[in-house]
Amino acid sequence: MQVAGDLTARRLVLIPYLISWLVMFGFSATAEENRTENEPVVPNVRAQCSLKVKAGKTVKAETFVAREHFKEDITPTARVRISWLGAMFMRRFAVKFETAVNRCLQIHILKDPSNNNAIVGELGIPDGTKLADLWRLLELQANGESGALQTNSAPNIFFVRDDKGDLGVVDVLWGGAGWEIGASPIGNQRTWPRGTRVFFHGAD
Known part of the structure; x- marks a missing residue:
């Protein structure tokens, strides 16, 4: 009992x-x-900041020279293994000089296929992302490690202003041997597939 x-x-x-x-x-x-079916999937995720800043301290802005960082190099000593850089990226973006500041990026995952204009309109991307922000993410996954950037067949895209100030899209994929980085005009109506990760600078 x-x-x-x-x-x-x-x-x-x-x-x-x-x-x-x-x-x-x-x-x-x-x-x-x-x-709803049309509601975007927006994880509450922030990618790595460009610069580490301790609370209560300020950091002097640094000049980021794109061509000194973005180079095709898959040797063991490469800071970031990059196997391919597109001609448009080299012509319009690799020539940039930027002021690197402390910025964090937000991540939006496409639930459905979408084009550049629709993505920009939905997320509201007036200023674009810095190449310095992209480079910081690449450094954290220099050899294709897991992280904010996905390393499967789905792309990672960034809306960046070129050397003339025009907004374009930079796409980044891990190709096995290294990162493949291309660029295209924002108005080319290219459709990005479901699962594409969009990195953008949101409100701090």
């Missing part, structure tokens, strides 16, 4: 936990059902 009593007591103790779990599960399921 004592064993039966203990078993009953344990069941009574477990009931509140079971009820709480069912309530949480039901809320989660309801939230997922209420998601």
Whole structure:
């Protein structure tokens, strides 16, 4: 009889936990059902900042010279293994001089295929991302390690202003031997596939 009593007591103790779990599960399921098909999937994720800044301290802005960083190099000593740089990227973006400041990037994952204009309109990207921000992310995954940049077949894209101040899109993929970096005009109506990661500078 004592064993039966203990078993009953344990069941009574477990009931509140079971009820709480069912309530949480039901809320989660309801939230997922209420998601509209057109609602974007925007994880609450921030990518690495360009510069590390301790609380209460300021950091002097630095000049970032793109051509000194973005070079095709897949040797073991490369700071970042880059196997290919597109002609447009080299002509319009690698010639830039930027002021590198402390900026964090947000990540938006495309739930459905979308083109450049639609992405810019939805996320609101007036100023674009710095090449210095992109380079910082590449340094953290110099050899294709896991991180904010995805290393599967889906692209990572950044909206960046070129040396003339025009907004363009820079796409980054891990090709196995190294990173492949290209660029294209924002108005070329290219459709990016579902799963593409968009990196952009949001509100601090």
